[in-house]
Amino acid sequence: MSDATIEVYENEARRFPPPEAFAAGALVSDRSLYEEAEADYEAFWARQARELLTWNQDFDTTLVWDLPFAQWFVGGKLNVSENCLDRHVAAGRADKVAYHWEGEPGDTRTITYGQLLSDVEKFANVLKGFGLAAGDRVAIYLPMIPELPVAMLACTRIGVAHSVIFGGFSPTSIVDRCDDAEAKLIITADAGWRRGAPSGLKSAVDTALADGAPTVEHVIVVNRCDTDPTMVDGRDHWWHDLMAGADDHCPPVPLDSEQLLYLLYTSGTTAKPKGIMHTTGGYLTQVAFTHKYVFDLRPDTDVYWCAADIGWVTGHSYIVYGPLANGATSVMYEGTPDTPRETERHGDRSAWTKDRLWDIIERYGVTQLYTAPTAIRTFMKWGVQWPDGHDLSSLRVLGTVGEPINPEAWMWYHEHIGGRSCPIVDTWWQTETGSHMISPLPGVTTTIPGTATTPVPGVFAEVVDQQGNTVDVGGGYLTITRPWPAMLRGIWGDPQRYFETYWSEYPGRYFAGDGARVDEEGNIWILGRTDDVMNVSGHRISTSEIESALVDHAAVAEAAVVGANDEVTGQAIIGYVILIGGFDDSPELREEIRQHVATKLGPIARPKAVNVTPDLPKTRSGKIMRRLLRQIAQGEEIGDTTTLADPSVVDALRASAE
Ligand code: PRX
Numbered sequence: 001m002s003d004a005t006i007e008v009y010e011n012e013a014r015r016f017p018p019p020e021a022f023a024a025g026a027l028v029s030d031r032s033l034y035e036e037a038e039a040d041y042e043a044f045w046a047r048q049a050r051e052l053l054t055w056n057q058d059f060d061t062t063l064v065w066d067l068p069f070a071q072w073f074v075g076g077k078l079n080v081s082e083n084c085l086d087r088h089v090a091a092g093r094a095d096k097v098a099y100h101w102e103g104e105p106g107d108t109r110t111i112t113y114g115q116l117l118s119d120v121e122k123f124a125n126v127l128k129g130f131g132l133a134a135g136d137r138v139a140i141y142l143p144m145i146p147e148l149p150v151a152m153l154a155c156t157r158i159g160v161a162h163s164v165i166f167g168g169f170s171p172t173s174i175v176d177r178c179d180d181a182e183a184k185l186i187i188t189a190d191a192g193w194r195r196g197a198p199s200g201l202k203s204a205v206d207t208a209l210a211d212g213a214p215t216v217e218h219v220i221v222v223n224r225c226d227t228d229p230t231m232v233d234g235r236d237h238w239w240h241d242l243m244a245g246a247d248d249h250c251p252p253v254p255l256d257s258e259q260l261l262y263l264l265y266t267s268g269t270t271a272k273p274k275g276i277m278h279t280t281g282g283y284l285t286q287v288a289f290t291h292k293y294v295f296d297l298r299p300d301t302d303v304y305w306c307a308a309d310i311g312w313v314t315g316h317s318y319i320v321y322g323p324l325a326n327g328a329t330s331v332m333y334e335g336t337p338d339t340p341r342e343t344e345r346h347g348d349r350s351a352w353t354k355d356r357l358w359d360i361i362e363r364y365g366v367t368q369l370y371t372a373p374t375a376i377r378t379f380m381k382w383g384v385q386w387p388d389g390h391d392l393s394s395l396r397v398l399g400t401v402g403e404p405i406n407p408e409a410w411m412w413y414h415e416h417i418g419g420r421s422c423p424i425v426d427t428w429w430q431t432e433t434g435s436h437m438i439s440p441l442p443g444v445t446t447t448i449p450g451t452a453t454t455p456v457p458g459v460f461a462e463v464v465d466q467q468g469n470t471v472d473v474g475g476g477y478l479t480i481t482r483p484w485p486a487m488l489r490g491i492w493g494d495p496q497r498y499f500e501t502y503w504s505e506y507p508g509r510y511f512a513g514d515g516a517r518v519d520e521e522g523n524i525w526i527l528g529r530t531d532d533v534m535n536v537s538g539h540r541i542s543t544s545e546i547e548s549a550l551v552d553h554a555a556v557a558e559a560a561v562v563g564a565n566d567e568v569t570g571q572a573i574i575g576y577v578i579l580i581g582g583f584d585d586s587p588e589l590r591e592e593i594r595q596h597v598a599t600k601l602g603p604i605a606r607p608k609a610v611n612v613t614p615d616l617p618k619t620r621s622g623k624i625m626r627r628l629l630r631q632i633a634q635g636e637e638i639g640d641t642t643t644l645a646d647p648s649v650v651d652a653l654r655a656s657a658e
Contacts, residue, residue: 072282084324104335134159143192166311175212257281275492282485291322370399402538434486534563
């Protein structure tokens with residue numbers, strides 16, 4: 001798409017839907033939210049907390065801010081599961097659908113708020129039966145099945161913090177996370193459906209527990225795929241057996257607003273993932289607020305679908321806590337958009353399905369779709385055309401998250417999926433922020449392809465230069481200038497790292513790690529990470545995590561990793577390795593090394609390519625010049641090499657990349 005075409009579309013795509021398309025007052029949000037928050041942001045958030053949530057005990061202080069440590073809604077007590085379930089049931093909405101769940105093979109379950117509450121109460125009693133109580137941590141390693149939100153909510157009911165581990169992670173990742181959190185129990189499944197076949201989970205837990213995670217005493221196993229896993233006597237228990245014997249009455253425990261709600265591990269610039277801490281009152285307030293206003297939610301009629309995985313923060317905040325706090329009806333889907341492989345509907349039994357998502361949107365009448373640019377670019381590659389045989393006219397709002405969206409993908413989404421009539425909310429946020437931070441509000445904020453526009457009401461962001469001076473127009477580093485309710489409260493077990501990572505670079509400001517540009521209208525364009533963190537298909541992976549997995553292979557002496565631009569996944573992982581003497585380069589060895597990383601860290605961390613090189617480009621002080629490796633991987637012109645200790649290394653690298 002040419003620049004000129006984008007410009008034409010830009011003008012057309014601005015301000016969607018046009019305000020006059022709504023009857024007066026029909027929009028959920030309006031400008032006054034910004035004005036109110038600007039005038040007194042603490043009072044603004046206090047009002048949201050009281051209006052959106054039910055408190056067992058009102059708070060007396062909105063914010064205690066002792067940089068970098070924040071406490072929100074101090075003195076208040078509430079329970080997350082009560083806010084997500086009991087109060088909706090008490091208001092007569094027991095039969096309202098919480099989740100239209102669809103398994104990958106096509107099996108479906110309709111789960112009402114009443115059923116969800118009953119399951120959560122039972123499972124909370126199961127957890128209590130294992131001696132778990134407020135302050136404990138449990139790990140959850142489940143596929144996208146209804147038992148996953150049930151397990152999370154049951155934890156919140158009794159004040160146990162959960163640590164959800166993405167189902168694509170490896171046994172080593174399970175051990176690292178369980179050790180760090182000292183998790184007492186793991187909730188898993190035999191397997192989950194992935195691209196037409198069961199993908200084992202219990203076996204990974206068994207491997208993890210065989211030589212690690214000594215704090216884990218029990219494993220609860222959901223039977224999802226009938227794969228008959230080995231069960232260790234006394235340690236492993238079937239979910240269905242425990243639930244059959246559980247009482248369905250378990251009162252929610254009123255918890256302190258700052259009670260630890262969950263840990264979610266994310267990649268930083270070192271090899272050790274950080275346990276990001278989120279707490280109760282502030283987190284729930286901001287996810288409920290943003291879920292309502294950013295998606296223009298009308299909970300009585302909407303069918304909202306966030307097509308992420310609950311293993312990431314997007315799923316925590318916008319599949320589980322936000323939608324349930326708001327009493328919304330959601331779609332939850334287990335698999336990938338291109339399964340099942342064999343589709344009789346199309347008469348072609350060898351083809352991958354290309355329309356699973358559109359089929360789901362049509363069948364359930366989905367009103368909001370929230371997905372990642374990678375998915376959008378994949379559909380573009382498949383050549384999906386609106387309406388592609390499906391009626392998508394139920395859609396009202398489209399969301400994007402996880403990585404910068406290129407204007408072409410934005411326009412394609414707008415045109416082919418949104419039928420040119422849906423606003424696109426490009427939501428910038430992070431595992432650490434817990435909740436949307438920069439995003440348009442539908443019908444209120446003018447949207448432009450490629451920019452997340454402006455901070456949501458109550459959030460304050462600024463782009464600064466290297467010295468920390470505010471940049472009014474131009475490029476720089478994205479910072480947040482005031483605390484926000486859903487902000488991380490720290491890194492589990494490492495307050496010093498918390499301060500150094502986020503609050504020391506620009507004194508008094510939270511540094512997000514992203515580069516950004518401000519245009520003349522004040523819109524913020526996110527440019528991507530400025531540190532050694534890669535973004536592959538919207539997932540964060542640190543270069544050093546992969547480098548340590550590479551050097552862990554017996555043949556690898558030294559390794560360097562870069563993220564090279566990739567049309568579909570945003571970035572692709574490219575590894576450069578120096579072999580230990582005695583090992584010879586071969587396609588088989590390179591493949592083995594790639595596989596080694598996947599085994600250590602999980603399939604999403606598998607490098608797209610591993611290049612063997614006799615040397616790595618280093619400065620005279622011994623620092624690897626990643627910029628140069630990136631340029632080589634992208635086949636670009638190589639910039640200044642004067643600081644290289646040995647400039648001849650460039651030719652060898654070029655040869656290895658061919
Ligand atoms: O680089 C930014 C990118 O994703 C990073 C956060 O990753 P994670 O903690 O895994 O959370 C992803 C889902 C919230 C950010 O530092 N990112 C996230 N959203 C956007 C984005 N980049 C550009 N535009 C976005 N809308």
